[in-house]
Amino acid sequence: MKLSPSNVRSQLTIWYVGVLGALLVAYGAASLFFLFLSMREQVDHNLLEDMETVEGQIAKEPDGSLTLRLHHGEEGDPGLHRFVEIWSAEGKLLYRTPQLDGQALGGPPSQKEASEDISPVSERLPNGLRVRLASSPHHFDNYIVILRVAHNEQAMWRELREFTTVLLIGLPLGVLLAGFGGYALARKALAPIDAMTLETQKISAQDLGARLSVQNREDELGRLGAVLNAMLGRLQGAFEQLRRFTADASHELRTPLTAIRSVGEVALQEPKGPAEYRDVIGSMLEEVDRLTRLVESLLVLSRADGSHVQLHRADTSLLSVAEEAASTLEVLAEEKRQKIDVEGDGDLIVSVDRLILRQAIVNLLDNAIKYSPVESRILIRVHPGKNKKACLNVIDQGPGIPAEHQPYVFDRFYRVDKARTREWGGAGLGLSITRWAIEAHGGEISLSSKGGDGCTFRICLPIASDTPSQTAGRVSATPRMENDL
Amino acid sequence: MQEAKSHWRVLVVEDEAKVARALREGLEREKYEVVVAPTGEEGFFLVNAEEFDLVILDLMLPGRDGLQVLATLRKRGLQTHVLILTARDAIEDRVEGLDKGADDYLVKPFAFPELLARVRALLRRGRTEQSPQLRLADLEMDVMTRNAKRRGQYVELTAREFELLEYLLRHKGQVVSREMLARDVWKETRATPIDNVIDVHINRLRRKVDEPFNPKLIHTVRGVGFVLREE
Numbered sequence: 097m098k099l100s101p102s103n104v105r106s107q108l109t110i111w112y113v114g115v116l117g118a119l120l121v122a123y124g125a126a127s128l129f130f131l132f133l134s135m136r137e138q139v140d141h142n143l144l145e146d147m148e149t150v151e152g153q154i155a156k157e158p159d160g161s162l163t164l165r166l167h168h169g170e171e172g173d174p175g176l177h178r179f180v181e182i183w184s185a186e187g188k189l190l191y192r193t194p195q196l197d198g199q200a201l202g203g204p205p206s207q208k209e210a211s212e213d214i215s216p217v218s219e220r221l222p223n224g225l226r227v228r229l230a231s232s233p234h235h236f237d238n239y240i241v242i243l244r245v246a247h248n249e250q251a252m253w254r255e256l257r258e259f260t261t262v263l264l265i266g267l268p269l270g271v272l273l274a275g276f277g278g279y280a281l282a283r284k285a286l287a288p289i290d291a292m293t294l295e296t297q298k299i300s301a302q303d304l305g306a307r308l309s310v311q312n313r314e315d316e317l318g319r320l321g322a323v324l325n326a327m328l329g330r331l332q333g334a335f336e337q338l339r340r341f342t343a344d345a346s347h348e349l350r351t352p353l354t355a356i357r358s359v360g361e362v363a364l365q366e367p368k369g370p371a372e373y374r375d376v377i378g379s380m381l382e383e384v385d386r387l388t389r390l391v392e393s394l395l396v397l398s399r400a401d402g403s404h405v406q407l408h409r410a411d412t413s414l415l416s417v418a419e420e421a422a423s424t425l426e427v428l429a430e431e432k433r434q435k436i437d438v439e440g441d442g443d444l445i446v447s448v449d450r451l452i453l454r455q456a457i458v459n460l461l462d463n464a465i466k467y468s469p470v471e472s473r474i475l476i477r478v479h480p481g482k483n484k485k486a487c488l489n490v491i492d493q494g495p496g497i498p499a500e501h502q503p504y505v506f507d508r509f510y511r512v513d514k515a516r517t518r519e520w521g522g523a524g525l526g527l528s529i530t531r532w533a534i535e536a537h538g539g540e541i542s543l544s545s546k547g548g549d550g551c552t553f554r555i556c557l558p559i560a561s562d563t564p565s566q567t568a569g570r571v572s573a574t575p576r577m578e579n580d581l
Numbered sequence: 582m583q584e585a586k587s588h589w590r591v592l593v594v595e596d597e598a599k600v601a602r603a604l605r606e607g608l609e610r611e612k613y614e615v616v617v618a619p620t621g622e623e624g625f626f627l628v629n630a631e632e633f634d635l636v637i638l639d640l641m642l643p644g645r646d647g648l649q650v651l652a653t654l655r656k657r658g659l660q661t662h663v664l665i666l667t668a669r670d671a672i673e674d675r676v677e678g679l680d681k682g683a684d685d686y687l688v689k690p691f692a693f694p695e696l697l698a699r700v701r702a703l704l705r706r707g708r709t710e711q712s713p714q715l716r717l718a719d720l721e722m723d724v725m726t727r728n729a730k731r732r733g734q735y736v737e738l739t740a741r742e743f744e745l746l747e748y749l750l751r752h753k754g755q756v757v758s759r760e761m762l763a764r765d766v767w768k769e770t771r772a773t774p775i776d777n778v779i780d781v782h783i784n785r786l787r788r789k790v791d792e793p794f795n796p797k798l799i800h801t802v803r804g805v806g807f808v809l810r811e812e
Contacts, residue, residue: 374803381804388690424767427781455773462774526774 105282112278117271124263131259135252139228140216146178147232147245154182154243156236177248179227185210185240196221201229205242209233219246226253288317296324304332344509344524348390352383359383393525397508400532407449407536411560414486415442415478417450421457422476425465433471436461440478444486447560448537456533459526460490460553467494468550485539485556492552496545505543506531589704592633593617594624594650595666596642600689604637607693608700621645628654633661635703637696640667640678648681655682662703666691694756694806701755715750718811720790720798722750729790736789741766745782746790749799749809758806783807 179201182191187204199221208214209231216230227246234241292308299306307328310321363376399405415438422436429436446453457476464474472493481487497505497512504510509524534541538558545551591613595601598619605615616633618624621642628636628650636654640647651663665678665686678686685699715722719732727743729736738746744766749757759779763769767778783799791797800808 378803378805384690385804424769424775425778427785428777431781451770455770458769458773458775462777 105279105286108282109275109279112282113271113275116274116278117267120267120271124267128256128260128263132256135255136228139247139249139252140230143216143228143230143245143247146247147230147243150180150243150245151232151234154234154236154241177251179246179248181244181246183242183244185233185242190241197223199223201227201244201246205231205244209242210240218249226250292317292321292324299328304328304335341508345394348509348524349387352386352390355383356380390525393529396529397525397532400529400536405536407452409447409449409537411445412448412450412453413442414444414446414488414557415440417448417454418457418476418478418488421454421461424454424458425461428462428465429474432465432468434465434468434474435472436465436474436476438476438478440476440488441480441486442478444478444480445560446486446537446557448557452533453537453557456530456555457488457490459530460555463526464490464492464494464553468492469494480559481556484559486559487554487556489555490553491550493550496548496551497543499545502543502545506541588614589634590614590616590632591700592624592627592631592636594621594636594642594647595639596620597639600639603693604696607697611697611700613700621647621650624650625653628659628661629657632659635662635664635700637664637666637700638683640665648678651678651681651683664696664699664703692758692760692805694758695761697755698752698757698761715747717750717753717798717809718796719794720750722747731790731794738786738789742782742786742789746786749807753809756802756806756808761806 179193179196180191181189181193181196181201183205184190185205192198192200201221202219210233212233214231216228219227219229221227226249228249229244229246231242231244234243288311295306295308307325308321310318310325312318313322359376359379363373368376396405418440419438422438426436461474461476468474474493475489475491477489477491479487479489501510501512505512506527508528510527511524531541534555534557540556542554542556543551544554591608593601593604593608593615595604595617596619601617601619605617608615616627616631618627622645624636624638624642624647625645627633636650638647638650642650647665647667651665654661654663663683663685665683666689667678667686668689684703687696687699713723713725715724721730722728722743724747729738729743729746745762748762748766759776762779763773763775767775769775783801787799791799796812798809798811800810800812802808
């Protein structure tokens with residue numbers, strides 16, 4: 097199609113009008129054709145009837161000549177549509193209707209005409225009159241005359257022409273009206289979409305709270321609206337998260353930057369001794385270290401978001417990883433006279449990147465040590481879970497995490513106690529990284545805590561399948577970069 | 582520092598002026614002869630014209646990419662050591678660098694003690710003390726028998742404390758960052774929060790090795806790390 101209007105409304109209308117027009121044209125043509133057939137059949141039928149009538153009217157005069165005894169009034173009636181010619185077998189014209197004004201209904205009869213009936217054929221007289229002509233041989237005593245009868249078809253053609261004219265005028269008019277109707281209908285049907293477009297245009301990144309109004313959730317448009325609304329909801333969530341993340345990240349970056357700046361500026365206010373300068377530079381470097389760590393943690397998370405991290409999985413006993421993590425952090429617990437107990441099923445094998453999983457457990461254990469009181473006990477328990485999972489619980493006896501904070505503890509930069517965590521040097525990314533590490537292994541992490549009763553972080557990982565060949569090849573697939581994280 | 586006498590020539594290809602200056606000063610202090618090329622073009626020209634023992638190469642350079650400089654160097658067939666510096670943290674870049682013939686890489690921002698340690702290792706100066714007997718002042722360690730003595734007295738150390746002291750002793754006189762300790766002694770990834778663990782171990786080591794004796798050997802360099810040396 098060459099025409100391609102920009103809106104659906106016009107496209108629909110054009111298609112509709114096109115299809116309707118084609119249908120009507122076909123219908124009109126067929127009607128015309130059948131009308132013609134039936135009229136002609138009528139003409140032929142009359143013609144044959146006339147033939148018989150005329151046969152009966154032929155009379156033989158006593159002198160041997162033939163006359164046509166027409167009924168009264170027929171002879172000179174100019175409206176009569178019937179023309180008659182009678183020929184002798186030898187080719188001599190015996191009679192011709194006067195209305196023909198001497199025009200012939202054809203030349204002398206052929207051999208064929210003398211022997212059999214000729215069914216009606218269309219002829220055109222020299223004066224242009226369209227006629228339907230039939231002939232039939234007629235036996236009189238011992239000789240044959242050929243009877244030709246013709247009917248004027250002028251009336252039939254006129255009727256057909258009139259019918260065609262009606263069609264030609266009426267059809268486009270009908271199609272035009274139908275087109276207007278179709279356009280109006282399409283507009284009515286599509287109006288809700290236009291409304292939806294307008295509504296959607298008004299929703300911007302600054303105002304993602306708005307939703308499309310949905311009249312009927314069951315129809316197509318309602319479903320579209322509902323789907324769009326759901327998408328808007330997700331978008332809003334993502335934007336909100338991004339906004340919070342950016343705000344938090346810049347806050348976390350600003351804190352060490354402020355420290356570096358003020359320490360440096362104050363140090364330059366008046367001359368100092370080498371030891372003091374050394375101290376100032378050291379202090380600034382500490383903040384730089386904090387910044388570096390923060391940036392590295394963010395990189396870990398952003399790479400995790402882009403799924404750029406390749407896990408170097410190997411079948412590993414979950415308990416043994418827990419024991420490693422515990423032995424690494426044991427000294428911290430000792431400093432607070434805490435006790436770390438690791439217990440459980442050592443036969444639970446998971447397919448994991450040992451370094452990353454250990455880091456995740458160290459994060460959890462580090463938190464547990466920080467927040468648990470002096471001389472308390474921290475328990476790491478490994479046990480089989482539902483659905484072929486191996487679970488690890490880190491159970492502490494700290495103050496617990498209030499219910500209102502629990503849904504957010506895994507969020508980036510989230511801190512239960514803002515003031516307190518700062519002094520530990522964390523930026524609130526540890527649990528985010530832990531959650532990422534566990535989820536990257538196809539596992540789940542959850543928290544349960546009843547106020548004041550300590551809290552339990554639970555990690556559940558899929559138990560390694562019995563086919564170690566799957567993982568064996570991947571362990572050394574790429575060079576291990578110890579510095580990656 | 583007996584090895585400081587030798588003249589190792591180091592080319593630093595680095596466009597960031599401050600970093601280049603810090604590298605030059607830091608390396609010259611360690612008695613290296615340092616040439617700085619501020620652009621890839623100049624680095625390219627220099628590695629073609631002169632010979633160096635080590636090239637410290639920034640990957641992100643204006644003009645000519647660091648990797649191209651590296652490729653040229655390797656095409657000349659020179660056995661110059663190449664240490665890549667990169668701010669690009671993508672693993673692929675590093676792998677590409679190592680594929681093209683770099684010997685080692687460091688991700689910016691790096692700690693200077695770490696850079697020095699890598700440089701020494703590349704110039705085969707870091708392994709001068711592979712012997713099982715290690716010594717600084719009156720501190721002695723025997724790695725084979727796993728004994729540590731201070732002024733002739735045995736010092737009881739846990740396995741981790743022993744490894745930590747051994748690492749410090751092998752790097753005596755050099756500042757060692759917490760990052761290096763976390764990686765080389767604890768074998769942990771960078772993001773694992775074990776700075777506190779390291780500090781606790783250092784304190785314990787001090788109590789056992791330093792407190793009863795003089796002079797003190799384990800020193801904290803604030804903001805950088807630790808160093809084992811006689812004051």
